[in-house]
Amino acid sequence: MRSSLSRRGFLAAGSGIAAATALPALSGCSSIAAADSDPDTLLVHTQLGTTAPGSATYTAVVDLFQKENPGLGVKNLVNGDDLAQVYETSRLARKEPDVVMINLYDKTLAWTDVGATVDVKGYLDDWGLRNRVVPAALEAWTDGKGRLRAFPYFATNWPVAFNTTLLDRAGVGAVPTTGDELIGAARKLRGKGIAPVTVGGNDWTGQKLLAQIIQTFLTQEEAQQVYATGDFGGRGAREGIEYFVSLRDAGVFADKAQGLTSDTMTTQYNTQAAAMQSAMSSALAKVPPEVAARTEVGGWPLAPGAAHEKPTIMRSFTLIGFWISPNGTKKLPAVEKFLRFMYRPDVVSRFITESGRDMALVTDTVSKDFPLVAAAQRLGDSVGQVLLPDLYVPPTASQPLITATSTAFTRGTSAASVRSVLESAYRGA
Incomplete structure (x- = not known):
C-alpha cells in the first residue's frame, strides 16, 4: 500500500514554515503547549471532548486518573475530523502529543510505517495487557510487518x-x-x-x-x-x-x-x-x-x-486506539500508568454503561441503558x-x-x- 506521506517528508526535522504552522495547532492553551517537555504532564490528542459518544465519560475517568496519581497531570488536545492533519503537522515540528486517540483509517494507516507513531507490541506485553484485548482486535491493529500500531480500545457493531x-x-x-x-x-x-x-x-x-x-x-x-x-x-x-x-x-x-x-x-x-x-x-x-x-x-x-x-x-475493532508518539516514548512511565488505568475493567465498564460504547477489550459488562447496542x-x-x-x-x-x-x-x-x-x-x- 502506497502512503500519501513520504518517509522523507514526514521524518524531516521540518522547515521553518512547517514549524510555524504546527505550533498554533498546539497552542490553544499555553499549559498544553508547554506540556510536551514536562515529564509529569501527559499530553493526549483525542476526539473525545467534542460531541463524540464517550466524551463525558472520558473527561470523568481522566479526572479520576489524576486524583489517583497526584503529581501526574493529563492535558487534552481536542480535535474532531481534523485530528489526523493537526497531529501530522505537529509531528513535523517535533511538538506532537505523547498519546493519540484516533481510529485506524485513511492517513493513520501510514503512521507507524513512516515513524509518526511507534510499534507498541513490546509495551503491550511488558505491561501485561495482552490478555485484556480481544484477539480479533489485536489482529486488526497489527500491520503486515507484525507491528502493533496502537493499543486497541473502542470497537463497533x-x-x-x-x-x-x-x-x-x-x-x-x-x-x-x-x-x-x-x-x-x-x-x-x-x-x-x-x-x-x-x-x-x-x-x-x-x-x-x-x-x-x-x-x-x-x-x-x-x-x-x-x-x-x-x-x-x-x-x-x-x-x-x-x-x-x-x-x-x-x-x-x-x-x-x-x-x-x-x-x-x-x-x-x-x-x-x-x-x-x-x-x-x-x-x-x-x-x-x-x-x-x-x-x-x-x-x-x-x-x-x-x-x-x-x-x-x-x-470493526479499530474505532479508537491509543497510539504512542516518538515524544511519548520519552515519558513511558507516565504512558504506562495511563494505559494500565484505561484498560482497568472498571474504567472499561464505564464507557459501556455510561456511553454505550462497544469495546475491543475483554469484558462481561452489558449496555443496559443502551438496548440497541x-x-x-x-x-x-x-x-x-x-x-x-x-x-x-x-x-x-x-x-x-x-x-x-x-x-x-x-x-x-x-x-x-x-x-x-x-x-x-x-x-x-
Missing part, C-alpha cells in the same frame, strides 16, 4: 436498524431479509409518506453502506482484493454494484440520498421520518428510548446467489459479516471514494458509471 412500528403502519409484515422484500417494503413505506432507508450518501456512512452492498457476492478474501486494488471489474464486484443500482432505482433509499450526511440520517431515523438505517454502535446509542423500543436490529437483506447465507452486518452485540452468528474496507483502501483513495459514493447514490447513474467512479478514486493511489 454496524447492523441495520428497523423501526417495526413504521413497517407495521405501512403493512410490511416482517423485517425484510431479501432484496425483493426490501423493495416491496420501500414501495409500501413511500405510499405512507415514510422514507425507507435513510443514509448519508454524501459522506462516510454512505460509503460504508455502498461497500457492504457491493460485497453481497464477494467473500471477505475477494473483498480485500477489490478494496486494496480498486479493481471492481470482477464478476462478484460487478454483480454487487448492479444489486446496489437495482435497489437505488427501486426507491429503497431516502430521496436525494446523494446529498444527505450522517447527521441527516440519524435525525431522520430518530424522528421516525425514515424506517431503516445502517447504524454503527455510536448511532444506535443515540436513538431515543421511545424509538429504540420500536426498533429491531438485523442484517442487510441479500439477493439470490449471494456469497453469504444470512443478511449481513459490519464489525446490546442487541447488536447479541446478533452473533444470526447474521453474516462483510468486510469493513478501511484497512485495505489506500489512504489517497479514501476521500475520493466518498465523492464517488455521492455519484453512486444519484438515481439514474448506471452500474457501469458507478464502477467507473469507484475505480477513478484509486487513480494516483
Whole structure:
C-alpha cells in the first residue's frame, strides 16, 4: 500500500514554515503547549471532548486518573475530523502529543510505517495487557510487518436498524431479509409518506453502506482484493454494484440520498421520518428510548446467489486506539500508568454503561441503558459479516471514494458509471 506521506517528508526535522504552522495547532492553551517537555504532564490528542459518544465519560475517568496519581497531570488536545492533519503537522515540528486517540483509517494507516507513531507490541506485553484485548482486535491493529500500531480500545457493531412500528403502519409484515422484500417494503413505506432507508450518501456512512452492498457476492478474501486494488471489474464486484443500482432505482433509499450526511440520517431515523438505517454502535446509542423500543436490529437483506447465507452486518475493532508518539516514548512511565488505568475493567465498564460504547477489550459488562447496542452485540452468528474496507483502501483513495459514493447514490447513474467512479478514486493511489 502506497502512503500519501513520504518517509522523507514526514521524518524531516521540518522547515521553518512547517514549524510555524504546527505550533498554533498546539497552542490553544499555553499549559498544553508547554506540556510536551514536562515529564509529569501527559499530553493526549483525542476526539473525545467534542460531541463524540464517550466524551463525558472520558473527561470523568481522566479526572479520576489524576486524583489517583497526584503529581501526574493529563492535558487534552481536542480535535474532531481534523485530528489526523493537526497531529501530522505537529509531528513535523517535533511538538506532537505523547498519546493519540484516533481510529485506524485513511492517513493513520501510514503512521507507524513512516515513524509518526511507534510499534507498541513490546509495551503491550511488558505491561501485561495482552490478555485484556480481544484477539480479533489485536489482529486488526497489527500491520503486515507484525507491528502493533496502537493499543486497541473502542470497537463497533454496524447492523441495520428497523423501526417495526413504521413497517407495521405501512403493512410490511416482517423485517425484510431479501432484496425483493426490501423493495416491496420501500414501495409500501413511500405510499405512507415514510422514507425507507435513510443514509448519508454524501459522506462516510454512505460509503460504508455502498461497500457492504457491493460485497453481497464477494467473500471477505475477494473483498480485500477489490478494496486494496480498486479493481471492481470482477464478476462478484460487478454483480454487487448492479444489486446496489437495482435497489437505488427501486426507491429503497431516502430521496436525494446523494446529498444527505450522517447527521441527516440519524435525525431522520430518530424522528421516525425514515424506517431503516445502517447504524454503527455510536448511532444506535443515540436513538431515543421511545424509538429504540420500536426498533429491531438485523442484517442487510441479500439477493439470490449471494456469497453469504444470512443478511449481513459490519464489525470493526479499530474505532479508537491509543497510539504512542516518538515524544511519548520519552515519558513511558507516565504512558504506562495511563494505559494500565484505561484498560482497568472498571474504567472499561464505564464507557459501556455510561456511553454505550462497544469495546475491543475483554469484558462481561452489558449496555443496559443502551438496548440497541446490546442487541447488536447479541446478533452473533444470526447474521453474516462483510468486510469493513478501511484497512485495505489506500489512504489517497479514501476521500475520493466518498465523492464517488455521492455519484453512486444519484438515481439514474448506471452500474457501469458507478464502477467507473469507484475505480477513478484509486487513480494516483
